[in-house]
Amino acid sequence: MNDLIGVWVGAILTLLVFSYLLGDSPLFRLAQAIFVGVAVGYAATAAIYLVLLPKLIDPLSADPNRDWHLVIPLILGLLLFAKARASWASLGNVPMGFLFGVGGALAITGALSGVLAPQIGALVVSLSPSAGWDVVISNVLMVVGALGAFLSFRFIIPGKNTGARAFDQVARGWGYVGRWFILIAFGAIFAGTAASRVAVLINRMYYLMHDWLQVVK
Amino acid sequence: MRLIPTALAITVGLFTLLDFFFDHPLLNNVGATFREWAIILTAFALLLGLGNLLFVHFLRVTRRNEPGTGYSAIVLVVTLGVFAVGLWYTLPSSEMAWLFNHVYLPLQGAFFALTAFFLATAAYRALRARNLETTLMVIAAVIVLIGQIPLAGMLADAREWILRVPSEAGLRGIMLGVALGTLATALRLIIGMDRPYSE
Structure with a gap:
C-alpha cells in the first residue's frame, strides 16, 4: 500500500515537472517549490543526524572530560549564527576564518596530490616506435594537446626583449591549437551529458509506463 | 576585529598544510582535529544557510504583496514537514527513505530529464x-x-x-x-x- 501511494506521488510529481514542456505553468512552479522544500528539509536533517549529533553532541554529552576540545567547534558554530544579524556579523568572521584556513589548505593538498601530480605524471608517455606508430602519434597528440590547452589560458603581456616576444609567439600559436583540443573535449562532454540526460528521460518514462500505468512489462 | 579571523585562518591553514607535508604524530593529531572541526562547522554553516533561505521565504509570505507568495508558503510548509518527519523518525529511517525515494528522487530525475530537451535545442544552435x-x-x-x-x-x-x-x-x-x-x-x-x- 505504501509503495502504491509512493508510485502515485512520484508519478504525479514527474508529470508536474514535465508540464513545463507545454510552457511555464503554476504546476511546474509547484513542483519546484516542493523540490526545494524537500531538499532543504532533508539537508537540515542530514546535517543534524549525520554530523552534529554523532560528531559533536553525543561525544560531548557522553564524556565531556575526554572530549572537552569539542566545546571549541561548538562555540565557533554558535558564533556563525551571529552572521544572521548585521550588527553582530563581525563575530561570525572568526569561524569563517577557521573554515577558510582549513579549506584553503585542503584545496592546496587536493590540487597537488589529486590533480597536478597525477596529471603531469600521465603526460610522461612513451615515444618509442616499438609500441607501434599509432601509439606514438596518439601520445604526441596527447602531450601537444594537453600543453596547448593549458597554454590557451595564458593571459600575459609579453616582455620587450626579442626572446620573450618569440616565446610569446610560440605560446600563442600552441595555445591556439590547444583550443581545438578543448573544443573537442567540450563536444565529447556535451555528447556524454546529452546521452546521460536522455537515459534519465527514458528512466522516467519507464517509471510512468511500467511502475505507474503498468502498460509496459 | 579583523586580526583574530586572519590570524586564525593563517594558523589553522599552516598546521593543516604541515600535516600534509610532514608525518609527525602531533601534526597528524592537530590536522585530523582541525578537519573534524571543519566538518562540524560546515554543518552549522549549512543550517545557517538553510535558515536564511527559510527566513527569506517567510518574509515573502508575511509581506503578501510580493509575487510568488504561495510558492514560498509551499516551500516553508514542505521544508518544515520533512524536517519534522526527520526529527521524529531520525535519519536513516524508513520514513525518510520513503520521502527520498518517492518525492525527492522522482523530482530530481524529472528535472534532469527535462534538460534533455534543452540540450537538443542547444545542439541545433551549435550545428548552425x-x-x-x-x-x-x-x-x-x-x-x-x-x-x-x-x-x-x-x-x-x-x-x-x-x-x-x-x-x-x-x-x-x-x-x-x-x-x-x-x-x-x-x-x-x-x-x-x-x-x-x-x-
Missing part, C-alpha cells in the same frame, strides 16, 4: 554555427554520441580514440589550469593576502 572550432566540437559530439550505439562499427573505435586522446588532452590542460588557479587562490588565503571572511 560555421567555423572550424565549432565544427570540431560538433564532429566530436556526433561521433561520441553515435559511437556508443552497439552497431556503430568503426565509429565505436573513433569514439574510443576521441575520448582517450584529443578529448582527454583538452580536459587535462583545463584541469592543470584549474589546479594552478586553485593553488594560487588558496595560497593567497592562507598567507592572509585575500580575506573574504573579514568582509
